[in-house]
Amino acid sequence: MTKVAILGGGSWGTAFANVVADAGLATVTLWCRRPELAAAINDTHINPDYFPQVQLNPELHATTDPAQALAGAEFVVLAVPSQSLRDNLDAWRPHIPPDAVIVSLIKGVELGTTLRMSEVVRSVLNHPADQVAVVSGPNLAGEIAERQPATAVVACPHEATAVRLQHICKAPYFRPYTHTDLVGAELGGAVKNVIALAVGVAVGLGFGDNAKASLITRGLAETVRLAVALGADEHTLAGLAGMGDLVATCSSPLSRNRTFGEKLGSGMSVADVIAETRQTAEGVRSARAISALARDNGVDMPITETVVAMVDEGLPPEEALVRFMSRSAKPERYGVG
C-alpha cells in the first residue's frame, strides 16, 4: 500500500488523514506535536481536542516522531499554519524522502517573502515543481471529519501526480477533482480567508445578505486579478478552489476566519479576538502578505487592504466601511487580462 505521512494533527490534518484512511488505498501516519494527543488517537481513535464526537478510522496511526511518520512516505501532506511551515520543514527535511510528493493543505502566504506555500516547500526542500501539489476547495474540516459530502481540487503541474493523489484521497464522501493550475488553486484558498474575515466583519456590524454577496463577489474579482497577474488561469477561480471555497467559508459559522471578523465587527479589539482564538485563522496574518504581493505586482485589492487596515493598523470597522464605500466609481471589470 502507498505510505502517506500527514504532518499536523489539528483540524484539517486530522480530517484529511481520516479521508485518506477511509479511501483505503494507503497506510496513514499522522504526526502530532503533543504525545497525549497521539496516544488518544491511537488508543481511542478519537481526536479529543478537535473532534471529540468523531470516531476516526481505526487504521489511522499517530506519532510524535517525524522520522517514524516520514520513513518511506510516498506522499508528505503538510497541515500546519502557514507562518510556521518554513521552520517545520527545516526540522523535518532530513527525514523527507527526496522522491516523495509534497502536498500542501495550507491556505496562506508567507509574511516577509510573500511566497505561496508550494514556493516555501520548493525553497526549503529543493523538490522539483512536478513533485509539489496542493489540495484546496470548500473543505470545512468539521464537516469532513463527520463524513459529510464534499468536493475538492488536487492541483499539480504534473497531471499524472495529481491523478495519483486523487486516487489516494477519493473517499465515499470526498470527491477530489484534478487540476494543473497550482497557482490559481493556492491563491484562491489563501485570499478567501481574507475575504471571509471581511464578510465576518459585515455580519458583526449587523449587515445582511446584500453586503455579504457584494463582498464575496468583489472578493472573487480581486482574487482573480491577483491570480491572473501571477500566471493563474482565471477559470480556476470560478471553480472549487475559488468560488467554491469562498462561498463555503464566507457562509459558514464554522469558519475561523469569518468568526474572527464577526467578533471584530461586533466591537471586540484585535488583541482580544486573537487571545480567544484557539485554532488557526490564516487570513489574519496572510492579509498583509497578500496585500504586499498585490502591491509588488501592481494589483488593486481594496478588500484585502481594508482587512489589513483593520487587523494590523486598528482601523475601526465602521470607518473601514466608509473608506470602502467612498472609493472612486469604477466599471465592474477592470485590471484583468
Ligand SMILES: NC(=O)C1=CN([C@@H]2O[C@H](COP(=O)(O)OP(=O)(O)OC[C@H]3O[C@@H](n4cnc5c(N)ncnc54)[C@H](O)[C@@H]3O)[C@@H](O)[C@H]2O)C=CC1
Ligand atoms: N480547518 C479547516 O477547515 C481547513 C483548514 N485549512 C488550512 O489548513 C491549515 C492548518 O489549519 P488547521 O488544521 O485548521 O489549524 P489548527 O489550528 O486546527 O491546527 C494546526 C496544527 O498545527 C500545529 N501547529 C501549530 N503551530 C505549529 C508550529 N509552530 N509547529 C508545528 N505545528 C504547529 C497544531 O498543533 C495543530 O496540530 C491552515 O493553513 C488552514 O487554512 C484548509 C482547509 C480547511
Ligand SMILES: O=C(CO)COP(=O)(O)O
Ligand atoms: O479553508 C477552510 C474551508 O475550505 C476553512 O476555513 P477557516 O480556516 O476560516 O475555518
